[in-house]
Amino acid sequence: MLVEKNVPLQSCNTFGIAARAHTLVRVRTPQDVYDLLADHRLARQPMFVLGGGSNIVLTGDVKPVVLKMEIMGLRLLEETAQAWVVEAGAGENWHDTVDWTLSQGWPGLENLALIPGTVGAAPVQNIGAYGVELQDRFHSLVAIDLATGRPFTLDAAQCAFGYRDSVFKHSAPLAEHEGGGLPGHWGRGMGLAGRAVITHVRFLLPKAWRPELGYLDLERRRAEAGVARPTARQIFDWVCEIRRAKLPDPAVIGNAGSFFKNPTVTPEQCQDIIARDPKIVHYPMADGSIKLAAGWLIDACGWKGKTVGKAGVYDRQALVLVNRGTREDSVTGGEVMTLAKAIQTSVYERFGIRLEPEPVVV
Structure with a gap:
């Protein structure tokens, strides 16, 4: 079990937010967890599990013991x-x-x-x-x-x-x-x-595999390629191309991926919104509810490309919030959440829908 103190976390979260862990334990085998729990001083403290840091917003230094998961295989x-x-x-x-x-x-x-x-x-x-x-x-x-x-x-x-x-x-x-x-x-x-x-x-x-091509972007790629039954590897390649075209690479522009969940509404609520905004992007669900595209809602409120402090809305996909700072002067978690709350307010005031963030706020 490797225990480290006062560890910088900027490289451990894809948003690139500068923060530190008071105590960080690198978990490389299950035995490391058992050893941690056997250490009465550490075991009594709150703990926070950290993987790739791709779905978190750090709003300050992390006081709980950080379990950095590095179990491979x-x-x-x-x-x-x-x-x-x-x-x-x-x-x-x-x-x-x-x-x-x-x-x-x-x-x-x-x-x-x-x-x-x-x-x-x-x-x-x-x-x-x-x-x-x-x-x-x-x-x-x-x-x-x-x-x-x-x-x-x-x-x-x-x-x-x-x-x-x-x-x-x-x-x-x-x-x-x-x-x-x-x-x-x-x-x-x-x-x-x-x-x-x-x-x-x-x-x-x-083993009875079949391609899942229900999304328009994938079906469009299949039609462009002229492939009746694509292989899994072809779908893998198409998904990578689509995602790279729409979403920023965290290694280049700090972000936590899709920041808000796509909300679901009743068919009646959806019809009410369509009456006011006929172009709203929506998908019927198996349970009868309707899923709305959160990115479309945010874009419709004029947020795409906007910046608050050093937190911004990605200009190609309004569902993604990004770090417009530098490594030396990074966005803060507070700036990210200020922008997120402003977006939530705009969407609620226009559509009556409360967007729920995906990332864990620490």
């Missing part, structure tokens, strides 16, 4: 007549993991290419793109209970996946905290936020 855990079960360490780069599965001949994750971050963060956020969510390819995960030090496994139902949501984003009721351990079954309404650290994630990749 990729392997085929099991193969059946129906599917491959692949396991990845929580510290593996997500995009590189997707690329690796395809190179092994195991398709299924290609629509999720180029999403920034690490494998361990993927189920927390239930990441998704171009018609596929993590829950669609999820088998199970392994985590460690930070209260008891015991490892446990969760399947998809126990993770309580939702739209950019999971059991890891919610706190448990007080009575469960007082109990000192995890109950035998987890479901919606429960919570593991701050109570567990994910060490490995397993994916179920069906």
Whole structure:
């Protein structure tokens, strides 16, 4: 277990916000977690799990003990007549993991290419793109209970996946905290936020693969290429091209990806908005609700390309907030949240819709 003090975090978050961790523990094996919990001085302190830093906004120095997840490893855990079960360490780069599965001949994750971050963060956020969510390819995960030090496994139902949501984003009721351990079954309404650290994630990749081309951008690429049935690698390449054309590279322009969730409304609410704004981008959902494009709502309010302090709205995609500062004079988390709140106010005043941020604010 490697423990460091007063660690700069600017290179550990994709927004490039300058902040420091009072204490940082590099977790490279599950044993490092056990060693941490055996250290009574550290174990008593609050903890914050940090993966690739692609979905956080740091508003100041981080006082909880930062667990920097660096557990590596990729392997085929099991193969059946129906599917491959692949396991990845929580510290593996997500995009590189997707690329690796395809190179092994195991398709299924290609629509999720180029999403920034690490494998361990993927189920927390239930990441998704171009018609596929993590829950669609999820088998199970392994985590460690930070209260008891015991490892446990969760399947998809126990993770309580939702739209950019999971059991890891919610706190448990007080009575469960007082109990000192995890109950035998987890479901919606429960919570593991701050109570567990994910060490490995397993994916179920069906052998009866079929391309997911439900999004217009992908269908347009397929038509342009004149390919009736694209391969998984072709879809991977198309997704990478589309994302690079629309979204800024965090290595060049600091950002946390899509900053707001796409809101859902009832069909009646959608019709009311269409009556006032016929061009609004919307998608019908399987449950009968309507998903609205948050980027369109923000753009319609005139925010695309605008800047507040050193925080700005990306000029190619209004859903992305960016760092317009420099490494020496970076945007602050306060500036980012000031801009985010101004956008939320504008959208609510015009459309009556409250946008919910995706990133975790620390």
